[in-house]
Amino acid sequence: MSTAMTLPTDLGAKTAKPKFITVEEAKTLDIKRMYELFTAHMNPGQLHFMKLLGFHKIKIERAEGMYYYDQDGRKILDFFGGFGSLAFGHNHPRILEARRKFAEEKRQEIAIAFLSQYATALAYNLAACSPGDLDMVFLGSSGSEAMEAAIKVAERAAGPARPKIVYAENSFHGKTKGVLSITDGPLYRGQFKLVDNTVRVPFGDIDAVEAAFKSDPAIGTIVLETVQGGGGIIEADADFWPKLRALCDKYGVLWVADEVQCGFGRTGKFYAFEHYGVVPDVTALAKSLGGGKAAVGAMIARRDVYMKAYGTPKTAMIHAMATFGGIGEASVTSIEALNVLYDEGLIDNAAEVGDYLIAELGTLQRRYPALLKEVRGRGMMVGLEFHDFSQAMPMVLRPVMSALDDKLKGSLPGFVGSHLLRDHGVLVAFTEYNRNVIRLEPPLICTRANVDEFITALDEVMSRGVVKIVTDFVRAQVR
Ligand SMILES: Cc1ncc(COP(=O)(O)O)c(C=O)c1O
Numbered sequence: 001m002s003t004a005m006t007l008p009t010d011l012g013a014k015t016a017k018p019k020f021i022t023v024e025e026a027k028t029l030d031i032k033r034m035y036e037l038f039t040a041h042m043n044p045g046q047l048h049f050m051k052l053l054g055f056h057k058i059k060i061e062r063a064e065g066m067y068y069y070d071q072d073g074r075k076i077l078d079f080f081g082g083f084g085s086l087a088f089g090h091n092h093p094r095i096l097e098a099r100r101k102f103a104e105e106k107r108q109e110i111a112i113a114f115l116s117q118y119a120t121a122l123a124y125n126l127a128a129c130s131p132g133d134l135d136m137v138f139l140g141s142s143g144s145e146a147m148e149a150a151i152k153v154a155e156r157a158a159g160p161a162r163p164k165i166v167y168a169e170n171s172f173h174g175k176t177k178g179v180l181s182i183t184d185g186p187l188y189r190g191q192f193k194l195v196d197n198t199v200r201v202p203f204g205d206i207d208a209v210e211a212a213f214k215s216d217p218a219i220g221t222i223v224l225e226t227v228q229g230g231g232g233i234i235e236a237d238a239d240f241w242p243k244l245r246a247l248c249d250k251y252g253v254l255w256v257a258d259e260v261q262c263g264f265g266r267t268g269k270f271y272a273f274e275h276y277g278v279v280p281d282v283t284a285l286a287k288s289l290g291g292g293k294a295a296v297g298a299m300i301a302r303r304d305v306y307m308k309a310y311g312t313p314k315t316a317m318i319h320a321m322a323t324f325g326g327i328g329e330a331s332v333t334s335i336e337a338l339n340v341l342y343d344e345g346l347i348d349n350a351a352e353v354g355d356y357l358i359a360e361l362g363t364l365q366r367r368y369p370a371l372l373k374e375v376r377g378r379g380m381m382v383g384l385e386f387h388d389f390s391q392a393m394p395m396v397l398r399p400v401m402s403a404l405d406d407k408l409k410g411s412l413p414g415f416v417g418s419h420l421l422r423d424h425g426v427l428v429a430f431t432e433y434n435r436n437v438i439r440l441e442p443p444l445i446c447t448r449a450n451v452d453e454f455i456t457a458l459d460e461v462m463s464r465g466v467v468k469i470v471t472d473f474v475r476a477q478v479r
Helices: 023-027 031-041 046-053 093-104 117-128 143-158 206-215 240-251 272-276 303-310 328-343 346-367 395-402 411-424 448-463 465-478
Strands: 060-064 067-070 075-078 134-140 164-168 198-201 219-225 254-258 282-285 297-302 372-378 381-386 437-440
Touching: 031 046, 046 411, 075 448, 093 328, 117 134, 117 297, 117 328, 134 143, 134 303, 143 164, 143 219, 143 254, 143 282, 143 297, 143 303, 164 206, 198 206, 206 219, 206 240, 219 240, 240 254, 240 272, 297 303, 328 346, 346 372, 346 381, 346 448, 381 411, 411 437, 411 448, 411 465, 448 465
Parallel strands: 164 198, 164 219, 219 254, 254 282
Antiparallel strands: 060 067, 067 075, 134 297, 282 297, 372 381, 381 437
16 A cells, blocks of 8 residues: 555644734734734833833724724724825725635745736736836836835946936935935934935025035936825926926936835825926835735836846846745736726725815814914825924013924824824824924825815814823823
8 A cells, every 4th residue: 555645734743832922822922922923022212102102002903994993893094094004094995805816816925936917917017007118127026125125226227337326305215225325314324335426405496406416427316205294295396397307407416205105195196206207217206106915116217218227138137036025926916906907996086085185174273373384285195284382382482492392293293192092083194304293194085075074173172272282292191
């Protein structure tokens, strides 16, 4: 009797299995246990901020559309939107279905050995919704990876005599070391040894750009977010962009538009640069490109730029896709995401409901001028800037309080955000550089009714006035 073809299920493994948590056990971890695990194995310092805002008491059990649902079944309206990663809201049914079918059909995932029908289709779709000859696509797994690909393709195309990159004050392009070198946050730069071929200019200052191009022929690339997200939702004047395009053409500098946060329909056009009738040489997308379910980033370059950089068999592998670039289920998720974006008119919805949101916030700003300094943004990328603490205080306290403004920056929006969450079940986002800014990047499926719900909550919190906002916060901390 032959047993050669029968594989025993127990291979007599000698390697002992560690005491793992299973998937089902993971789902049932309670707050206390998650807190312990985060402290022991992840980022204990980060808990400080989560505790201040009250985030550490919430366990999300489910998420659907515009809402999270916590351990007590409470709904939380999501105006944070994962910093722009949730254009479709949570668990969009068409995106779930595409993923489910793909898994059930046991399709292939890794796109390295053979041509992938999914990666090639996604590349085609991205070229189809990108203007001009932005036709060549590199797929990765994050915004940082897409932006790394962007600065590398530009540097190769610019040639070895022109390796310098111009970037902007208050920029954010990611945390991997290449793009960290053109990210303007001292906190993130963290005294790392970064690449030194960079030149910093004020954002939106065309004269500074021209002065840099003129004075340094080694500059080959300029990298700019079309709308600065981490900087606090900052736009350049509309005429900056055509002037930038003209300057880049004149000096032979390649323009990389970082659309990781502001792209994918968020501002009411697929790319934010489309508002200005110009096309960059290279761009990058991530966040909602993954449909809120997959980690996908893409660099999209003009064909001649790409071909100069990697167009021959000898150069093709210099920056070919990484292991997970174009992976099957992620690509299929993005293909479906792009189809849903247009089928459901979400770009137009971002423009229309975004206008409504900004108008309603303007009304609140006029109602609470001592608290709110400015409302700005476009579509569903909105910044709500609060005054420094001293300016929001009663007149008699201002001179004393103003000495503390720097230290207290960000605390007023922090207090307001924590009240919104605790008392109204509304989630908002904060901002890296200008901490006085609350960032609103709700899913693009957001309706006027969702905006009304949000505005009613914000109105109630601001109607308390600054003193009660502070005392309520302190009371909640000691509770
Ligand atoms: C404009 C911009 N570029 C790049 C990135 C980096 O993306 P990721 O966090 O996916 O690496 C971000 C992330 O917030 C971003 O806002």
